[in-house]
Each structure stands twice: as structure tokens, then as C-alpha cells.
Amino acid sequence: MLSSLRRCMSPRLSWRAHAFSPQSCRFTWFILRRSISHQSRPNSLASASVTQAIQHESSHPPKTILIVNKLRTQPVIQAIDDFLEHVRTSYPGVRVFAEDRPDIPAGAEVWRPGSQSEKVDLVVTLGGDGTILHAASLFSLGAVPPVLSFSMGTLGFLLPFHIDDFAKALESVFQGKATILNRMRLSCTFFDGDGRKIGVDEDEWQVMNEIALHRGSSPHLNTIDIYVDGQHLTEAVSDGVIVSTPTGSTAYSLSAGGPIVHPSLSAVVLVPICPRSLSFRPLVFPSSSSVTLRIGDRSRAAAGVSMDGRVSHVLNPGDSVTVQVSPFPVPCINRSSISEDGSERHTEGVGPGKEDDWVRDINNLLQYNATFRSKALLRYSRT
Amino acid sequence: MLSSLRRCMSPRLSWRAHAFSPQSCRFTWFILRRSISHQSRPNSLASASVTQAIQHESSHPPKTILIVNKLRTQPVIQAIDDFLEHVRTSYPGVRVFAEDRPDIPAGAEVWRPGSQSEKVDLVVTLGGDGTILHAASLFSLGAVPPVLSFSMGTLGFLLPFHIDDFAKALESVFQGKATILNRMRLSCTFFDGDGRKIGVDEDEWQVMNEIALHRGSSPHLNTIDIYVDGQHLTEAVSDGVIVSTPTGSTAYSLSAGGPIVHPSLSAVVLVPICPRSLSFRPLVFPSSSSVTLRIGDRSRAAAGVSMDGRVSHVLNPGDSVTVQVSPFPVPCINRSSISEDGSERHTEGVGPGKEDDWVRDINNLLQYNATFRSKALLRYSRT
Amino acid sequence: MLSSLRRCMSPRLSWRAHAFSPQSCRFTWFILRRSISHQSRPNSLASASVTQAIQHESSHPPKTILIVNKLRTQPVIQAIDDFLEHVRTSYPGVRVFAEDRPDIPAGAEVWRPGSQSEKVDLVVTLGGDGTILHAASLFSLGAVPPVLSFSMGTLGFLLPFHIDDFAKALESVFQGKATILNRMRLSCTFFDGDGRKIGVDEDEWQVMNEIALHRGSSPHLNTIDIYVDGQHLTEAVSDGVIVSTPTGSTAYSLSAGGPIVHPSLSAVVLVPICPRSLSFRPLVFPSSSSVTLRIGDRSRAAAGVSMDGRVSHVLNPGDSVTVQVSPFPVPCINRSSISEDGSERHTEGVGPGKEDDWVRDINNLLQYNATFRSKALLRYSRT
Amino acid sequence: MLSSLRRCMSPRLSWRAHAFSPQSCRFTWFILRRSISHQSRPNSLASASVTQAIQHESSHPPKTILIVNKLRTQPVIQAIDDFLEHVRTSYPGVRVFAEDRPDIPAGAEVWRPGSQSEKVDLVVTLGGDGTILHAASLFSLGAVPPVLSFSMGTLGFLLPFHIDDFAKALESVFQGKATILNRMRLSCTFFDGDGRKIGVDEDEWQVMNEIALHRGSSPHLNTIDIYVDGQHLTEAVSDGVIVSTPTGSTAYSLSAGGPIVHPSLSAVVLVPICPRSLSFRPLVFPSSSSVTLRIGDRSRAAAGVSMDGRVSHVLNPGDSVTVQVSPFPVPCINRSSISEDGSERHTEGVGPGKEDDWVRDINNLLQYNATFRSKALLRYSRT
Ligand SMILES: NC(=O)C1=CN([C@@H]2O[C@H](COP(=O)(O)OP(=O)(O)OC[C@H]3O[C@@H](n4cnc5c(N)ncnc54)[C@H](O)[C@@H]3O)[C@@H](O)[C@H]2O)C=CC1
């Protein structure tokens, strides 16, 4: 059973949950729940576990690494070269993949997403938050390998490591010391007005931040009927509607007025964009909920769909999208993985005030609750 | 252990209001989890389960009922008399308790809260939302018996049943058909400036809506340091701060600008009251988080503490309160308990669009997203 | 001097301000101020008067009427026919114009906007708020004649009269009893990156609601530098920015989170659309302010410009628009014009709680402050 | 007529408006309007002028100065001594007053507020924003002399000058070069349930920031009926309601969610405090409006009244307060008064982007629109 579970969760992963850690317990349990999820409703306990941070102790270290980058600026090119060289000398035998692009780095093999793709044990991203979003989108059909993300200097909510620390970070991964925050994803299924699925199963979309419906450049508002677990919640007359993960709660959802939700919570956030209503307030649902957005039959505008910022479909009146928690979260390797005093942290887990630097991020990146500077000692009348 | 776990998760395992009931089972499991929480971190799965809705099938029907009311208006007095009469004739042998007040109804025995109190199998409330809050506060030291709440005609978020339906509702409970939404509580522990606990264990406070700190009638703002899991999050200079349950998210927290959180989610909402900051946004944490509010040493005002609307302590500079999920939720009997087609609902569970009428409530009670009436066909130029 | 003033305000209007009313006083003064406005800064007192309600007593009744409609539904066609018939019989000699469209009503002469256009003494609109916006846009080069607006049954903020009351409303106008709320407009001038004006003077845009810059269907946020009176206020990284009149404060600005500003106030509202900032709060400026929005040189997206909902230009990085109060408000004939007890109202003027029905509108149309229905006497547990 | 005007506006002031500047024009006009304000309604044009910035050219320099301070910390004591010494030597013959307190500085004469008080030509404040609020409250019966405010180092919205610059600032005042921003005040009149005025005329309250009604330490919400110009606007069930000036829009009103309104606009802001409604949006009225707040007859709580932060009355059910623009603004001497290149500024006037440093203040003090720091070049993974 355990093995079937492992298959279910991470078919191409060789990571093994440590038999005696509380996390493996939870992991085991998770798989049990998943295995019975066919006859029962999507289980919110299961999905709760999806976003727990788990310390992995790999039975064997990664054998394949996929490098993901969006930009090919000089610093990125240089960093990739250094990284490849480092892997070659420090972890001989490990294969490195890259996406099939003209600028594929020397020493990397071409990798293509899809059901026939080569097994990836570790994803390494270099760039901004958008690079991780892109990396996650490459694994839209099943489990995502653990993701190790490096910033090129800029700060980001999804960026635990600075590129200068890559050797240290890799070492902690290869030594099986990495800790993970499983960032929940949402899977989206599109239907036309007759209830026929648009696209085939393979086309199912997974988002890490949010799915956003927006009138785009149409001058008119659109009308979107919102259903929760099949029940009509409300009709939104607005610029659009966002369904966001906790991870996405600091992205577009925040700009539209949504609350900040800690990424270890398993929840779905619904936020309207510029609604023609005084009384539309952000909603937070358990992740067991399924949310359907349907373009009203008499909506004056169609709705463009953005998935993690990528424009995808256009939904016309009568079309709809159903959003549910994905069984495949994005396992993001945590900053605490390379902390000096990591030992004690392993028992601590991850939470708002724990080792995931979330508190630091909302303060540093969002300048959360920057109190008015009435006490500053400036002599400003002369400046 | 796994098997016991599995049992306790299983929806229709028989339980009594005490030793053999599904709740006690879950409680048992919960306590097991809690008991290992010394070596592991507070377990969010456990707390997730706390708020799941479960269908009860009691091994034996309630033997004791506690009636709770706040007002003694004529309709309430009449309703209590009818209720007592009904219990006497339909469920002979069932003892009925009431709080020790001068106006205790004839036929009811006096009941006093505390560790020595008589065992209560069922709580019945008559009144508004505040009556349930009060009933829950009577069980601040341990588990709360299932609560069956009747409105006297007014609508309320916590009020599934109209008083006229009491016979039907009681019947469903005695037949073991009641379904429950476990509404999470927060337990609050107070400390003085030297870290000494204020009050004894017995004084631990449990809230169903929220704990609110407020400057009250002081002209000056107070300064509150907010810690999450021991880490300093921010310093709030404001009228006060609210820490709310999902249940409380439609109460004071909503008025202060917080999001609406479905009560089956296990989460903690933090909302400031009139902060002197442009960038204070509501936060939603997993319920495994512990939130500490500490009055700043140089705060210009003390903070009055309100627990579910009852004024309790005053916290002076240096004093603090730590808020954590309570192991003892309030099991609220659901409206779906008396629905005709209850049979199929059993497999459905409870969620935003399911049988808990939450969608109906936010639309009817909060007038959620009342869209502008531009389409009304009124001939108003003459009125 | 009075005559020069009259020319300035309403070059093609034959309406005369009553010599001895306080309003005519103000009117006179307004023109005086305008006439010296060349050598001094735009005067906020003047613009204050722009939005005052003034009772007109025409030296002679309207000789020309422009009918404006957008839709040609059966009720609209019928209403126009009735209206034309009524004018023909009740006000013989009055010419009726309509826009140059294939469906021009029989009995109406073609009218084309522009500097050579025929003088219009009265504009009559049939339709929704959008019809008035459109009517106003036909007079973008100078003064707007008084506008008498009829709804076809739907409610609207800019719709004082129901179509069934047209005879009564016309009578009050022809008898010189109409009172007016001058709704401020904003004039917009566009510049390219080199500071060259885009378009010629004739192309100056006037908006009654707002000018909105929006990324439209671009996936990326745009960066807009905002200047007030030439001073850099802030850089907005957002979906866009709205500069609104008080009239527009109940339109898009409201949806984006702006305050409700009474239309008799002479002010400019600045509201961001989904800003990537926690601390962007709506701003209200005096109408003497000039606001410039400039697309940042490194903005990742261009900005589409919407003027009262009509998509017009696209602004590229470096381009800008400067927004100032227009000297040409839209004189909207007030609901109080046809009230029975109009006599005493004349001395009252117009204000939030006065005869402009603004209080009624925000309550009826926006469902302003719809308090939670906790007191409703519903027996809902059975429904 | 000019002289009567001068009496009305500044009965004890010897400041003269320059005869030929546009500002003096406005000033003159203002007085004209005031003089007829007995037979007509409070005139919104007049009040518009109230908040305009005016350059004064005094016919003679100040002969009396009132020093106002709240704290008697060592730096304040020292600063006052230095100030007194400077006046003694540089402006011999000028009398200096101080409030009647035990710690009155040597060399200052006692001054008591009231109708019999000695004429003050200039108020000098030392301290924070609260000190100016206090100074203004000393002139609650009539015109306020120009106020020159010095900060002791802290920043503040109402604090143009640093104490170190006092000599320079005084010089500009004595040379008649000071420019002024007239900050609008609100006057409040209280009535009991029978419509009887509470207190005598002399007790009329003037506020510079806001009047706030709040439930204080009552556990219950209060119910406040809000009327605008006598018309019922809405019933607020909330913690309270704020009626604010544009100056106060950056104070309590901002914390409660209100917009930022430029102080040169003549407007009234209405903001609820934690309303039990999803659809209560801040309102901005013209200053000609009169706003009445009446405690509902069945309000569960009384309302404490705070005027500029000072707790004053308690209003019981049935009691009310009517708020109107005060004829007596607070003429605040502007930062531009001591700018080097002041000459050209004189013709510029004051506005959001002009010489009143408002733009600088909302950026520096409120950290307005502090955009997310995604571009920071921090190497944070090691810190
Ligand atoms: N008005 C707004 O706030 C808009 C926001 N977006 C967001 O941009 C995302 C796409 O990001 P990119 O591909 O990088 O596009 P991008 O390069 O246009 O960047 C958008 C910004 O969002 C930040 N970001 C992305 N995910 C985040 C997260 N989970 N928490 C905090 N910040 C986050 C990025 O660092 C970047 O600063 C979308 O998923 C959407 O959430 C997209 C459109 C409008």
C-alpha cells in the first residue's frame, strides 16, 4: 500500500519518507486517504496534509535535475554554467536537463514536458517568482518534483535562496536534509455551455497562484455566476474574479483586496476584481470546496482566463470553469534547509512564525503594516 | 495506531455523547495526537478534523439536556415551558437542567458550570447568536456537548432552527440522525509582564467568535506587539486587534474589514481595528499557529479584553495573551439534520455549498454582494 | 460683462441667469473669475461654482431640442415618437434634432457634433446612464446645453425622470422652472514621450465620469508615474489608475474602492486599480489640481485609455495624459424641477440631503449600508 | 465694509489682505459673503475660500505672541527660553503670552482663553500635531490667529517647521512674507432628545481633525441615525462614526478606512468605525452640508464623543450632534514661507502638488503606496 501511495504522490520520485518521523506518518496517512478518495468526496484532511512541510530523507540522492530559467541575461547564463560545472565535479553521474530552447546550455540534455517525459528528481529554477510558476506549469499532469529556487538578486515570495548559495543548498538536498513546504495547487477544468469539457484530460490546468477571469480590453463588465460545491453563491458583475491559492494570496489576489493567507493552510480564496457592488468581501473556503465560475448567459463581455499570469482561454457566455484543489502540490524546498542550526528545526515543522521566512517576507517584501513615521527624528524643514 | 486513527476518522462509527461516540472517538484520536505533541509540533491535521462535520449515530440517546437562554421574554418563557412539557411526555426519564438563576423554569434542575458539574448530553439554546456564545462559555474547561440552537424568530449565523420546529429537531437528535459542524474555538492564556500566568488553569478562556483587544474609552491608541509562533510579526498602533475563528469571521472581524472564512476551515484570522497604517491587511493563519498579543511597554493606552463580546481583563503595558486553537470545539447541530432528504446528504459532508446553509446565510443575513439595482423597474420619478 | 460671460459659459444657449437670485450672483461672479483666469491659476472657487445647482429662468424657452438615444428597442422608438408628437402639438415651432444614424426618427432633423453644429437649447436623453455620458461626449468642444434625462424604467444615478413624466418635465423646462446640477467634467490632454501633444486642440477629451488607464488584456502590470500640479506623487504598479469626477465616484471608481463623493463638490478622485501595494489609498484633490499620468519608461505593459467607458487611445511607455477640471460642466436638470412644492425649494439649493435625490439614490441604487438582517422575522428553518 | 469684514474674520488681528492680489480679492469676497450669511444658508463658495492659502501682507507686524506647548520636557523648556530671548532682543516691545499653568515660562504673561481674552496676533506651538490641535481649541469662539508650528524633531502632518529654524520662520512672519493654508474646522452643536441645545452658545465646539462617536468600553454596538441636510441618510450599527475635515482625513478617519483628502478642499468626510454592514463606504460631502448624528432610541450603547481626540460628552439614546463647517478656520503658516525662492511661489497658491509639502508628507509620513520591494538587491538567503 505504501508503495502504491508513493507512486500516487510522486511517481517519478525516489524520495522516501523517513519511516519514523511524524511527517512520514502523516505522509503514509495521506496516501491512505488518497487511495480511498475514489469512493468518497475530496477529503479536506488529505488536502490539509498536502500543504504540510515534510522533511524528506531520500533513499537515494537525486539522479536527474531539471534546470528552469526564463531570462538568458548574462548573470543567468553565467550562473547556469557555474551550476553545471559544479554538478559535474561534485555530483558526477547526475544528469542535467533543460527545456528545449535554442539557448539550451552546453552540457544539459533536452527535456520535454508530458506523460512520456524523463523522470526528474529535482527542479532547479533561476530567476524571479515567475520562473517557479513556469517550472510548476511544466508538471501539469502529475506530481511535481521538489523545487529548489534561486533568485538572481531580487527578492521574491517564492525565492528562498540566493544564487551565490547554490553549492550549499545543493549539498543539503543531496544529503537528504532539505525541508519542504508543499504549496497547494488548483486544478481547473473548462466546460462549454452544454457542459462539455473543453479540451482533453491532458489539458487540465494546474495553477500555483491563481486563476483569474477578466474582461480584458472589453469596455463592458462581465457577469459571472459563482457556485460553491454546486450551490449558487452569487452573481458577480465586475471586471472579473480571482480564485487563488494561499500562495497566490500575496500575488494578484492581494492587489484586488484579498487577505494574506499562510501557504501552509489548505484553503481557496475568492476575490472579485472591481465589482459593481459595495458588499463583495473576499471569501476563504476549505480546499475541499469546488468553485465554479460560469459566464452569465447575458454577460456583456466574455472573460479572458489568466492562469498564473499566462493568458490561456477566453470564456464566452455560458462557458464555465471548475476549480478544485489539485492532488499535486508543488514541493518547495525551504530556506531552513541550509540554516546552520538546522538540527533542531527539523522537529519544528513549518508555519507562519517558523522557518519558512514568511513573516520576514511579508515584512520585507510587502512592507506589511509600515506604521506612520511620526517618531522619525528628521530635521526636514530645511531640506 | 493507524487503525485506531482510521476508525476515528470513519464517519459513522458509533459514539455516545461520552465514551463511545464518534466525537469521543475523534476526541480520543485528537488527544492522542495532542499527547504526542510534546515531541512533535502542534498538529494541524488534528485541528483540521476538529472542524469537520460528522453525522452522529449515538449508541444511546441523550439522558440529560441543558437549556440555555439569556432573555426571559414572554415568548422565551412560553417556549421553554412547551419544550419541558414535550421532553417530559416524549422522552420520559430525560433530565433537564438550567442555569442557576432566580427565574429557573419549573421542572428543570439547577446546573452549575465547572469541573464538578453534572454530565450534559445535549445543550439546547433559545435566543440569538449571543445565547450560543454564552452556552459555549459554560464549557470552558473541556468538551462541549452537542448544541441544538433555536431562534425565537430572528435570523442568526449560529441559529439553524426555528423554535417552532423543536419537536422535529429533538426527534432527529434522539434518533441519532443529527449532523454536526464542529465550530473551532480559541483558547486564550494571559501573562503578566514577567511572563507569569494570570489566573489559574481553570481560568483558561475559550472563545467561539474572537478575542478582541481595544483601547476602549481611552483617548489614546495602544501599541500591541504581535507574535506568531514566537516570532515577532509586527507592532500594531491602533484601536486594537482581533484574533478570530472562522465562525467569528462574520462577527466583529467582518466589521473591522476581515474576510469571510468558512467555519469548516481550521484557521485563525488576525484583523486590526483602525490601525494607524495604510498597509495592515487581514491575515489568515493555519490553526496550528499560536498568536501572542503583547501590550507594548510604552503603549499610551491599556487594552480592554473582550471575549466573544464579554469584557473580561484589562491588559496593561507588558501584559500579553497567547491564543491557540482549543482542543474543544463547539459541536453545533446542523440544519440538514431535519431535512427530508437527509439520507443522501450523509455522504456529502459539510462545506460552503453543502448542507450547512452558509451560502444561504451570507446571502440572506449579510446581503452579500448585493449588486447595484440598475435594472429595477421602478417608476420613481413620481414618488 | 454679463454678456461676455454668458458667451463663455453657454455660447449657444439662450438661457439667462435671473438677475437678482443668489445663484445668478454666483453665476456672474463665475464668469468674472473665468475672464481673468488667463493671467491667474485655474481658480478653485470658480470651479466650485461650476458644480452648484442653479435655477435658470430663461429669457425665452428652448427653440431647439436634441434627442439622444443609444438603443432602438420598441419602447424607446415608441417613446421618441410620443415625445416628437408632444413637442409638435404643445411647443409648435420648436425644432427637434437627432444624431445622424440610419434610424433617425421621422420628424427629427439630422444633427452633427462639432464647431459648426447647429445651436442646441436642450438635450433630451432616453436610456440609461450611458446615454447621458454619450450625450455629454457630443459637446466636447464647449458648453453643454441643459440635459433632461429620461429613464426607460431602469434606475440610474444620472436619471432623474421616468419617461412617463416627460410632458410634466418638459413643461417645467419651458416655463423656466428647471433647476440644474452642474456636473463637473474633466478635460484630458495627451502627450507623447517628447511632450508633444497627441492630436489637435479639437481632439481634447471631456469626461463626465472618469478617465481610466488599464493594462487591458496584457498579462503584465503597468507602471504609471502620477504627478499632481507637476510634482511627482507616486509610481503606481498596478492594473491601472482612475481619475474620476464626483459624478464618476459612483461608477468605476467605486468598484475600485473609491469613496462616494457628492456631485456638487468640485473635486478630483484618484483611485488605483489592483495596485501591487498595500498602502495605496484613494485620494481626493481640489478641482484646481492638475493630475498627470505618465506610463513609466520601463513599464512592462502599455495602457489602454477608457473615457467614460469608451476605449480611445493606447498610451505607450513615455506617453502621458494631463487631466484638469473642464470649464464646461454638464448642466443636468434636476428631479426637484417637477416637484409639486418646488417654490420653497428654490431658495434651498442642492446638496447631499437636498433636492437632488442623491441620498435616495445611494440608498436605493447602491444599497448603501444595508445593515445585516439580524432582526428579520423569518421562519426559515423550514424553507 | 472691508473693515467690518476684517472684524468678522479676525477681530483682533491686524493682518491686512493685499489689495490687489487675487487672494485678497477672494478674502474680500469671503467677508462679503459672511456678512450676508445671516439671511442666507451657509455658503459653500464662502467655505471654499476658507481653505484657500492666502499670502498676507500685514499692515503691521505681530504685537502679541501666544506660546503653546503641551510637554515640558527639557528640549521644550530650552526651546521656549531660546525663543523668548530671541523675541526680546530681535522684536523688542512684542508681548509674549502663555497658558495659565504652574510651569509658565519666565518672561511670558498669563493668557486665558475666552471672549475677554487678550488679543493674540500670532500663535506659536512647540510639540506634535496634538499641540496644534490644542492651540486651535483655545480659540473656539471666533477667529484663530495665524499659527506658526514647530516640531521638536518628530515629523507631523501639521508641523511645517523644525524648532531649529524658528528665527528664520519668525523673520518671514514679521516681514509679512508668510503664506497660509486655512485649515477648515467643523463646529458641533449638541442636542438632547427633546431638541434642546446642550450647553450654551459659548460651549460650541470647534474641531480641526474630527468629531468621533464611539461605543468606548461598552460591549455593545451603538445605533446612530445619520442625517444630511436634515434628510435621513442611513442608520449606522457600528462601533461609531467619524465626521472629519480634510485635515483630519489623515488622522483617525484614515485608520477607519477613509480616503485622503487634500486640506485645501472644503469638504466633510463621513466614515463609520467597524460597521456591521458590508456596504458602508466613506462619503465626502461639500462643506455646505450639515451632518447630524443621532443616537438611536433603542441603541444598546451610548456614544462617547471625542473632539480632536479629547473625550468630551457622552450622548445617550435620543441625543444628537449637528456638525457644520465653522466660519473660523485655522490659518496655518506654510512651509513655503521660509523657502529661498519664495518670490515666485507667491503667485502659485497652495495645492496638492504645490508648496504645502502635502505630497512629501503623505509619502514620507504615511509611506503612501510603498510598492512591493521585488527589485531590491539583497542577498538575503544567508542573513
Ligand atoms: N494587478 C496585479 O497585481 C497583477 C498581478 N499578477 C500576478 O502576477 C503573477 C505572474 O507573475 P509573473 O509571471 O512573475 O509576472 P510578472 O513578471 O508580471 O510579475 C508579477 C509580480 O508578482 C510577483 N509574484 C508572483 N507570484 C507571487 C506570489 N505568489 N506572491 C507574491 N508575489 C508574487 C512577482 O514577483 C512580480 O513582482 C500572476 O500569477 C498574478 O498573481 C498578474 C496580473 C496583475
Ligand SMILES: NC(=O)C1=CN([C@@H]2O[C@H](COP(=O)(O)OP(=O)(O)OC[C@H]3O[C@@H](n4cnc5c(N)ncnc54)[C@H](O)[C@@H]3O)[C@@H](O)[C@H]2O)C=CC1
Ligand atoms: N463593531 C462590531 O461589529 C462589534 C461586534 N461585536 C460582536 O458581537 C459578538 C457578541 O455577540 P452578542 O453577545 O450577540 O452581542 P450583541 O447582542 O451586541 O450582538 C452583536 C451582533 O453580532 C451578531 N453575531 C454574533 N456572533 C456572530 C457570528 N459568529 N456571525 C455573525 N454574526 C454574529 C449577533 O447576531 C448580533 O447581531 C462578539 O463576539 C463580537 O463578534 C461586538 C462588538 C463590536
Ligand SMILES: NC(=O)C1=CN([C@@H]2O[C@H](COP(=O)(O)OP(=O)(O)OC[C@H]3O[C@@H](n4cnc5c(N)ncnc54)[C@H](O)[C@@H]3O)[C@@H](O)[C@H]2O)C=CC1
Ligand atoms: N468594474 C467596473 O465597475 C467598471 C465600470 N465601468 C463604468 O461604466 C461607465 C460607462 O457606463 P455605460 O456606458 O453605461 O457602460 P455599461 O453599460 O457597461 O454600464 C456600466 C454601469 O455603470 C453605471 N453607471 C454609469 N455611470 C454611472 C455613475 N456616474 N454612477 C453610478 N453608476 C453609473 C451604469 O448604469 C451601468 O450599470 C464608465 O464610465 C465606468 O465608470 C466601466 C468598466 C468597468
Ligand SMILES: NC(=O)C1=CN([C@@H]2O[C@H](COP(=O)(O)OP(=O)(O)OC[C@H]3O[C@@H](n4cnc5c(N)ncnc54)[C@H](O)[C@@H]3O)[C@@H](O)[C@H]2O)C=CC1
Ligand atoms: N485609531 C486611530 O487612528 C485613532 C486616532 N486618533 C487621532 O488622534 C488625534 C489626536 O491627536 P493627538 O492629540 O496627537 O493624540 P495622540 O498623541 O494619541 O496621537 C495620535 C496620532 O495622530 C497623529 N495626528 C494627529 N492629527 C493628525 C492629522 N491631522 N494628520 C495626520 N496625523 C495626525 C499624531 O501625530 C499622532 O501620531 C485625533 O484627532 C484622532 O484623529 C485618536 C484615536 C484613535
